[in-house]
Amino acid sequence: xxxxxxxxxxxxxxxxxxxxxxxxxxxxxxxxxxxxxxxxxxxxxxxxxxxxxxxxxxxxxxxxxxxxxxxxxxxxxxxxxxxxxxxxxxxxxxxxxxxxxxxxxxxxxxxxxxxxxxxxxxxxxxxxxxxxxxxxxxxxxxxxxxxxxxxxxxxxxxxxxxxxxxxxxxxxxxxxxxxxxxxxxxxxxxxxxxxxxxxxxxxxxxxxxxxxxxxxxxxxxxxxxxxxxxxxxxxxxxxxxxxxxxxxxxxxxxxxxxxxxxx
Amino acid sequence: xxxxxxxxxxxxxxxxxxxxxxxxxxxxxxxxxxxxxxxxxxxxxxxxxxxxxxxxxxxxxxxxxxxxxxxxxxxxxxxxxxxxxxxxxxxxxxxxxxxxxxxxxxxxxxxxxxxxxxxxxxxxxxxxxxxxxxxxxxxxxxxxxxxxxxxxxxxxxxxxxxxxxxxxxxxxxxxxxxxxxxxxxxxxxxxxxxxxxxxxxxxxxxxxxxxxxxxxxxxxxxxxxxxxxxxxxxxxxxxxxxxxxxxxxxxxxxxxxxxxxxxxxxxxxxxxxxxxxxxxxxxxxxxxxxxxxxxxxxxxxxxxxxxxxxxxxxxxxxxxxxxxxxxxxxxxxxxxxxxxxxxxxxxxxxxxxxxxxxxxxxxxxxxxxxxxxxxxxxxxxxxxxxxxxxxxxxxxxxxxxxxxxxxxxxxxxxxxxxxxxxxxxxxxxxxxxxxxxxxxxxxxxxxxxxxxxxxxxxxxxxxxxxxxxxxxxxxxxxxx
Numbered sequence: 124x125x126x127x128x129x130x131x132x133x134x135x136x137x138x139x140x141x142x143x144x145x146x147x148x149x150x151x152x153x154x155x156x157x158x159x160x161x162x163x164x165x166x167x168x169x170x171x172x173x174x175x176x177x178x179x180x181x182x183x184x185x186x187x188x189x190x191x192x193x194x195x196x197x198x199x200x201x202x203x204x205x206x207x208x209x210x211x212x213x214x215x216x217x218x219x220x221x222x223x224x225x226x227x228x229x230x231x232x233x234x235x236x237x238x239x240x241x242x243x244x245x246x247x248x249x250x251x252x253x254x255x256x257x258x259x260x261x262x263x264x265x266x267x268x269x270x271x272x273x274x275x276x277x278x279x280x281x282x283x284x285x286x287x288x289x290x291x292x293x294x295x296x297x298x299x300x301x302x303x304x305x306x307x308x309x310x311x312x313x314x315x316x317x318x319x320x321x322x323x324x325x326x327x328x329x330x331x332x333x334x335x336x337x338x339x340x341x342x343x344x345x346x347x348x349x350x351x352x353x354x355x356x357x358x359x360x361x362x363x364x365x366x367x368x369x370x371x372x373x374x375x376x377x378x379x380x381x382x383x384x385x386x
Numbered sequence: 387x388x389x390x391x392x393x394x395x396x397x398x399x400x401x402x403x404x405x406x407x408x409x410x411x412x413x414x415x416x417x418x419x420x421x422x423x424x425x426x427x428x429x430x431x432x433x434x435x436x437x438x439x440x441x442x443x444x445x446x447x448x449x450x451x452x453x454x455x456x457x458x459x460x461x462x463x464x465x466x467x468x469x470x471x472x473x474x475x476x477x478x479x480x481x482x483x484x485x486x487x488x489x490x491x492x493x494x495x496x497x498x499x500x501x502x503x504x505x506x507x508x509x510x511x512x513x514x515x516x517x518x519x520x521x522x523x524x525x526x527x528x529x530x531x532x533x534x535x536x537x538x539x540x541x542x543x544x545x546x547x548x549x550x551x552x553x554x555x556x557x558x559x560x561x562x563x564x565x566x567x568x569x570x571x572x573x574x575x576x577x578x579x580x581x582x583x584x585x586x587x588x589x590x591x592x593x594x595x596x597x598x599x600x601x602x603x604x605x606x607x608x609x610x611x612x613x614x615x616x617x618x619x620x621x622x623x624x625x626x627x628x629x630x631x632x633x634x635x636x637x638x639x640x641x642x643x644x645x646x647x648x649x650x651x652x653x654x655x656x657x658x659x660x661x662x663x664x665x666x667x668x669x670x671x672x673x674x675x676x677x678x679x680x681x682x683x684x685x686x687x688x689x690x691x692x693x694x695x696x697x698x699x700x701x702x703x704x705x706x707x708x709x710x711x712x713x714x715x716x717x718x719x720x721x722x723x724x725x726x727x728x729x730x731x732x733x734x735x736x737x738x739x740x741x742x743x744x745x746x747x748x749x750x751x752x753x754x755x756x757x758x759x760x761x762x763x764x765x766x767x768x769x770x771x772x773x774x775x776x777x778x779x780x781x782x783x784x785x786x787x788x789x790x791x792x793x794x795x796x797x798x799x800x801x802x803x804x805x806x807x808x809x810x811x812x813x814x815x816x817x818x819x820x821x822x823x824x825x826x827x828x829x830x831x832x833x834x835x836x837x838x839x840x841x842x843x844x845x846x847x848x849x850x851x852x853x854x855x856x857x858x859x860x861x862x863x864x865x866x
Binding site for chain 2: 181182183202203204207208212213218219221222223224229232233236237240272289293
């Protein structure tokens with residue numbers, strides 16, 4: 124899937140970022156190319172979610188130094204909505220409920236804002252209904268969810284499927300899926316994973332943030348990164364995730380300590 | 387922090403309806419006394435009973451004290467410094483729209499209320515009130531075919547004095563409160579609606595109130611009567627130019643629903659709110675009350691309050707008839723230095739009466755937004771039920787929201803439920819919408835619309851999108 128001529132989609136260099144005046148990321152480096160699937164693993168509090176929020180442009184997170192480039196362009200000055208329109212998608216770990224706002228209308232407005240950027244025609248209500256019904260199949264969702272308010276009263280699994288539905292509609296260039304597997308039962312995990320697989324394109328890329336090997340049994344990553352204390356401390360292939368599952372994070376800690384000692 | 391600052395910028399939009407129409411106006415001299423009341427009455431050729439009604443009200447008003455219990459602070463009105471009657475100079479008894487001063491038609495067109503035959507709204511009859519007088523009412527003839535009377539209250543006083551004498555001041559007595567007494571003494575114009583027995587009004591009825599003069603008090607009076615088994619939906623809208631002085635608007639609205647009748651009364655209030663520092667703007671001190679006099683009758687108030695420096699009003703329902711229903715759906719959006727103290731009173735008297743209250747308050751800037759409501763269940767109102775839901779949304783950290791629910795039940799076989807919530811416009815919700823490509827402004831306005839959706843669903847169709855637009859306009863930023 125990956126060829127040496129693949130274009131770089133995302134390039135993060137020595138990124139330091141803070142939230143509420145506390146530095147969380149202490150120099151993250153990451154390069155993601157077309158067609159690649161990356162998994163980022165690590166303990167709670169290691170900075171995985173912070174990294175995803177910083178890439179998407181959450182206003183509470185401040186970049187202290189370093190850079191994030193999307194297809195060679197600096198995106199740090201872009202608003203979250205501008206980042207979304209050029210094709211950066213964040214699948215939330217805890218999608219918020221938005222009472223009173225129709226899911227269908229929300230999905231339509233979001234889809235149209237992305238289409239506008241791609242110089243595609245905006246879809247009216249009828250055209251959009253056709254599109255969304257087709258995409259619903261990818262996540263095996265009941266059309267009744269369109270009539271409800273955004274995520275309101277959805278179960279954990281339904282919320283995650285709604286996220287993947289948004290991904291299917293927005294056709295992002297890079298999808299960062301933050302613990303999309305958490306809180307899913309086996310069936311829901313299979314549906315969500317097969318949705319992600321179906322949506323991956325040779326010219327797009329995916330970053331999976333996860334704690335568990337079980338998602339990676341369904342989606343094979345090209346790279347596995349281990350994050351600790353706001354840095355990527357180890358990068359390997361899918362075997363790294365298997366090792367991690369077997370031996371736990373302690374084995375990583377030991378390894379890194381030894382390395383540092385050697386220095 | 388920066389985020390909420392931007393939200394504040396977004397909600398601080400310039401007022402779109404602040405223009406003044408240059409027109410020759412006939413005004414009586416400033417001040418209030420018995421002679422002024424006689425003069426107003428004479429100008430309108432009123433029957434004797436009405437002059438007496440006005441004078442009785444004036445006498446009561448003199449004995450009353452301006453209320454100050456609400457916690458609203460405002461510079462007191464000098465009642466001798468107001469003009470109590472102002473009218474554009476033209477023949478008041480115009481026969482058709484062709485005779486109305488084109489400048490006035492133009493004014494209403496600018497406000498989005500075209501009156502002329504070609505342009506008027508196709509399924510809404512409009513009564514347009516400019517300062518103290520009604521200048522035109524559309525679709526009168528078509529309504530008359532169904533026996534529906536829709537005209538200015540001045541016209542009704544001369545054409546249907548018996549109906550006026552029978553109903554005026556019966557729901558809101560002249561001594562009900564300070565501002566109602568003042569209105570009863572000096573009211574200038576307003577709308578009158580009469581729906582005969584068994585008639586379902588064939589179109590929406592609408593009154594549009596425009597204040598133009600700066601020093602003129604606006605005292606309109608509306609009376610709606612729905613006879614047995616009839617129904618009507620009525621809308622009112624209001625705007626005013628920008629003045630740096632405060633203009634008093636003290637209206638009285640009375641509704642009467644007889645057996646099996648239903649009245650739906652909707653308001654979009656967008657009076658000038660004053661500038662960012664709180665200079666100028668309308669004092670909107672209004673008494674609105676409906677009486678479900680008949681069994682199985684229903685009165686439903688819905689309001690979208692976005693304007694006025696101060697809004698102080700409680701559209702209420704007196705549920706006299708057995709099985710009668712009262713409803714109140716409200717959205718109040720305040721910004722800058724605006725203050726709103728609004729809510730409702732549901733007075734349960736008949737058996738098995740039901741009431742429902744849904745109130746949404748949104749406060750931005752340094753504004754104060756309070757819900758104040760009374761649910762009272764009398765000893766005879768067996769089997770009565772009330773449900774109240776009051777939600778407040780805060781934008782920024784300088785605005786305030788309060789809820790004051792008063793509940794009095796003297797009937798053990800009744801059921802009262804009250805729910806209240808307060809939330810801040812959530813950064814996470816905003817970020818969620820933005821991260822899907824929806825720009826910041828549209829995200830804010832989506833969240834506010836979503837917050838208000840329960841109430842929007844209750845507004846008449848033509849009106850719901852209008853109200854949504856009005857909120858969006860208030861929330862619209864400088865970009866695009």
